[in-house]
Amino acid sequence: MTAWAGSDRRRRLPANWPALRRLVLERDGHRCTWTEHGQRCPQPATDVDHIWPGDDHSPANLRSLCRGHHQAKSSAEGGRAASAKRPKRNREPEPHPGVTTRVPRGE
Numbered sequence: 001m002t003a004w005a006g007s008d009r010r011r012r013l014p015a016n017w018p019a020l021r022r023l024v025l026e027r028d029g030h031r032c033t034w035t036e037h038g039q040r041c042p043q044p045a046t047d048v049d050h051i052w053p054g055d056d057h058s059p060a061n062l063r064s065l066c067r068g069h070h071q072a073k074s075s076a077e078g079g080r081a082a083s084a085k086r087p088k089r090n091r092e093p094e095p096h097p098g099v100t101t102r103v104p105r106g107e
Contacts, residue, residue: 014057021048028064041066053077 014020025045032041045064052061065073 012055017057020057020059020062024048024059024062025064027059031064032066032069033063034065034069041069043068046070049073 025048028045030045032043032045034041043066046067047065047070048062049065049070050056050061051063
């Protein structure tokens with residue numbers, strides 16, 4: 001299954017997306033803009049990513065990423081969104097069966 005399967009993202013892109021994508025890739029020197037430990041990724045950029053998810057397609061909200069960093073970012077966002085939808089536990093966690101609680105003598 002592709003990342004676009006079941007998504008309406010492609011339909012929500014503006015009509016000028018190809019030109020906008022080209023502009024962002026050129027602006028960023030066709031190089032991934034991901035930084036880690038103060039170092040910029042040396043890989044060529046293949047994807048254009050929305051910094052803040054949603055429908056803001058302005059160049060200020062777009063950046064060039066290599067395929068690996070784009071997939072990692074999108075996966076992390078999807079994981080956060082899925083966990084936000086899960087119901088919260090309302091009970092205290094049960095103690096591990098191997099852990100015993102010692103009661104001080106004399107009490």
